[in-house]
Amino acid sequence: MGITSEEKHFYETNGYLLKKGLVSSEDIAHILVEIEDIHNRMAEKPTDGVGISWEVYDAPNHPPRIKQLMHSELVSPTLNRLLRSDAVLDVLSTMMGPEISLYHSKLLPKAGGDGTAIPWHQDYAYWKNDNNKPVMINCQLAISAADLKNGCIQFVPGSHKWGLQEHERKQQTFGVFLPGHYQEREDAVAVEMEPGDAVFFNALIIHGSAPNHSENDRLMNTFAYNVTGNGTTQSREMLRGKQVG
Numbered sequence: 001m002g003i004t005s006e007e008k009h010f011y012e013t014n015g016y017l018l019k020k021g022l023v024s025s026e027d028i029a030h031i032l033v034e035i036e037d038i039h040n041r042m043a044e045k046p047t048d049g050v051g052i053s054w055e056v057y058d059a060p061n062h063p064p065r066i067k068q069l070m071h072s073e074l075v076s077p078t079l080n081r082l083l084r085s086d087a088v089l090d091v092l093s094t095m096m097g098p099e100i101s102l103y104h105s106k107l108l109p110k111a112g113g114d115g116t117a118i119p120w121h122q123d124y125a126y127w128k129n130d131n132n133k134p135v136m137i138n139c140q141l142a143i144s145a146a147d148l149k150n151g152c153i154q155f156v157p158g159s160h161k162w163g164l165q166e167h168e169r170k171q172q173t174f175g176v177f178l179p180g181h182y183q184e185r186e187d188a189v190a191v192e193m194e195p196g197d198a199v200f201f202n203a204l205i206i207h208g209s210a211p212n213h214s215e216n217d218r219l220m221n222t223f224a225y226n227v228t229g230n231g232t233t234q235s236r237e238m239l240r241g242k243q244v245g
């Protein structure tokens, strides 16, 4: 499938690209089974190797809700297969070349009614180190439908060309953010998605999302990729191109 030259131009101009129907409804159905009741199951017994950040609530007896589950490929065999699928890698290789490594895979199951905002940020504010460049690309896969009411992802088009901005830093999940945390921005575009759609976005684009005001979880999984060898300590598994080592 890959991308057309118009799509490549859109991506380079805006910093993101929506691919409708990238993943089949059968695969989405499998993922839904694999992550069923994920908040309660992980609270009871987390899968070995995952890293969970929980939502923080004032009410002491609030049921546990996952904000972010790192290493979602360990929870869902289907996500583990999709992150290395041609459907995803063909798009990525047009954007970043053939030498692609997995950076990480994370589930963002913004809980119905309880899922909080993700403040405006550039991912490279988290990922920058002394020997890497902002060449990483995310692929956010919609497992459920997403719209403004349930807190779909929003981008500031073209902001990947503004360079790395000053971020505030707090000791919390998504604790690196632009001044103002999350509030509506007029220059942002909401990317509404159906299950199976995926949006690819640049490591420097400003993005964020509102709280989930709907009844159901907004289920998204972000696969993050790096160019192999770019800040070698953090690239984990090479997916395409020349084998190393």
Ligand SMILES: O=C(O)CCC(=O)C(=O)O
Residues within 6 Å of the ligand: 108, 118, 123, 138, 140, 151, 152, 153, 154, 207, 208, 209, 220, 222
């Ligand atoms: O899921 C969202 O709304 C934002 C996700 C995000 O910030 C990310 O994957 O880097």
